[in-house]
Amino acid sequence: MKEQKVKPLKSWVQIPKNSDFTIYNLPFGVFRNKRLSPRIGMAIGDKIVDLHVLFCEGFFSSIHLPEEVFLKDSLNEFMALGKPMTRKVREMVQELLLEENTALKDHRARGKVMVNRKEAKMLMPVKVGDYTDFYSSKEHATNVGTMFRDPENALMPNWKHLPVGYHGRASSIVPSGTPIHRPKGQFKAPDAEKPSFGPSRRLDFELEMAFITSNPTKMGTSIRTQEAEEHIFGFVLFNDWSARDIQAWEYVPLGPFLGKSFASSISPWVVTLEALAPFRTKSPKPEEPLLPYLQCEQDHGFDIHLEVGIQPEGKQETIVCRSNYKYLYWNIAQQLAHQTVNGCNINVGDMYASGTISGPEESSFGSMLELAWKGTKPIRLDCGAERSFIEDGDTVTMRGYAEKDGVRVGFGEVSTAVMPSNGKG
């Protein structure tokens, strides 16, 4: 798992150039199509391996899997089998897809196993129990602190001592392709006497990634940084939609609530920690001594290129942000150790988002709030339009991939159209 050199692999499945879904990746997701009820698959190239059909055809008979474990509308039961088993399944499928392996390639059921990705509808990959949103990018926290508080003291005193985070709303996490409505709510301009009510005027994205846990814990116990990755199944891209005007008025003293809870969007393919192993990298050096429970023995950062595009309705897309997951100050092992250090129990399917991933360059800022600096520097799109925040009809798309020595492992995308506020209610 810690190896840095990747053995070159070739598959009998044709994989388009620059595909995120190479033989090295093999992410898990939940899909359906006109014929098929929801089930678990793995992406490769333009295909999905239907794991349920593979199971029915006896390809997993050498390992002990429960009946119909892949005929589910979430990965939760599969993930609950534990990482040794889920790793084994991924390895077996990878083996089956190798060029020299004819077991599936020449099998009569090959056509049934290999589903066209274009014809599939991707569903939520997991049932999210609890969802935490961290705040782990120093650049993002500094930008926000500079804008709203004091440039000299942009970071709060606790920021370098613990991975700040808060609980988010799990019910409104939706997969890529699900349009969202502009939220309504209260906001108050600094010079206004009273709050007013209406559709948010400052709808924003936040470029984030999220990990998902598969190995639960009991209340009263904690996870150490060196054990953390044994609890983590994989990652998705995460758009933490934010209504800045609602958030600004509501968030003191108990934190974000309705400014966030109307929607969060994720990419549907869960890329495993195993697939990301070659892209492991150091996190930024801690600038304050860390308490022992936050100290790490290994690298838990990942070099993952990220980008955000805005496409106004009927117009071309402009990439407005290029960032990288490796910029994060706090890593996943620290986040999970902190989440559980007080004895908080975690469950299969819990989700933990990183917080907005901003880098040092202006072009790497992960939200419109930062890119257009609170509306003072609107962004010009390639189609000629300007944006300070997201407008109705815009589609926001986030993409991410890791690449090294010709090996590419990507996330696909999370793409979301914004509709006007709902009239009712």
Next chain:
Amino acid sequence: MKEQKVKPLKSWVQIPKNSDFTIYNLPFGVFRNKRLSPRIGMAIGDKIVDLHVLFCEGFFSSIHLPEEVFLKDSLNEFMALGKPMTRKVREMVQELLLEENTALKDHRARGKVMVNRKEAKMLMPVKVGDYTDFYSSKEHATNVGTMFRDPENALMPNWKHLPVGYHGRASSIVPSGTPIHRPKGQFKAPDAEKPSFGPSRRLDFELEMAFITSNPTKMGTSIRTQEAEEHIFGFVLFNDWSARDIQAWEYVPLGPFLGKSFASSISPWVVTLEALAPFRTKSPKPEEPLLPYLQCEQDHGFDIHLEVGIQPEGKQETIVCRSNYKYLYWNIAQQLAHQTVNGCNINVGDMYASGTISGPEESSFGSMLELAWKGTKPIRLDCGAERSFIEDGDTVTMRGYAEKDGVRVGFGEVSTAVMPSNGKG
């Protein structure tokens, strides 16, 4: 449902004087015992009506209930049948328990239907999807603001304009009788250079009540105040355990996280809105004009007596707080309208706690933080001990009941023993 006069009812079940579980109440819960797997029951006196046995004996044959709907480890599927159906079930059981009704009283299966409450273990009544904690007591928010900010401006500017709330951790909500471990974490004394780590030294309870939703909504839609109660199944007592030292260091700027997520405790019997109807009361008059979506046409307050007792290990219990649910400034209709006004969807089993319920008198303050005023006025217990916060070995018990014209509807209790921090991790 809005009637204020209650028709006198008498049951053939013997109901001890001052029982919370009268013929007027009939709360729902999930129980098991040595013989019985988890199932749904209703409390009456010292008994539990086993609804699964009642179903199997044909008592519900006139209504259309799914097979084994009561043979579940949560109320979620039953609640999802909708309020007309769950109301009907409660009414049918109430009818069966009336003195003059012999259908169950003289039935051969009566012994099997009526389970001794003492022999039953109560489980979590619902699977909680999302959990919100509001902050709806003006007295509590004022006390906290006075202690930590400015007595002249104790309430934040938003407080009288919206029911402030935040998302809490659902995984660590446990039923009465589940001991909890003292949480560990980071805290920093104001005069300390660096944060330190260890078991919390300021463990506190918060006296709250929580409602549970049974009627889900879709993303992008909102619930109006006049529709809110059709989405609410019932109430439980809620102890929102808090580690004040962890909370104080972590909570800026994103709100409470590890200072709360280690545990919350609830009473196991869900008292329905229908049972509470006779105790409906006005909420305090709004002190600021409300935006239309927060205006109410009816009374949504309830006159429910609440108390908190502390019992050091092996000693007698002292009641340290007597409060009332009616003190809350924001009511359940406003809370649910606010939660959904941005289009946030709700699910069956979601839980919404009130925030600490403090009244105007010192003796009605709903947390140790307020009762002992930040440790400056320790409370003397009847056993002679003093308390500023909760100590290892203490059992904290919250009780609640409504009473009017000889009709009593109560919640039983949520009682939790505090154990030392867990050594591991």
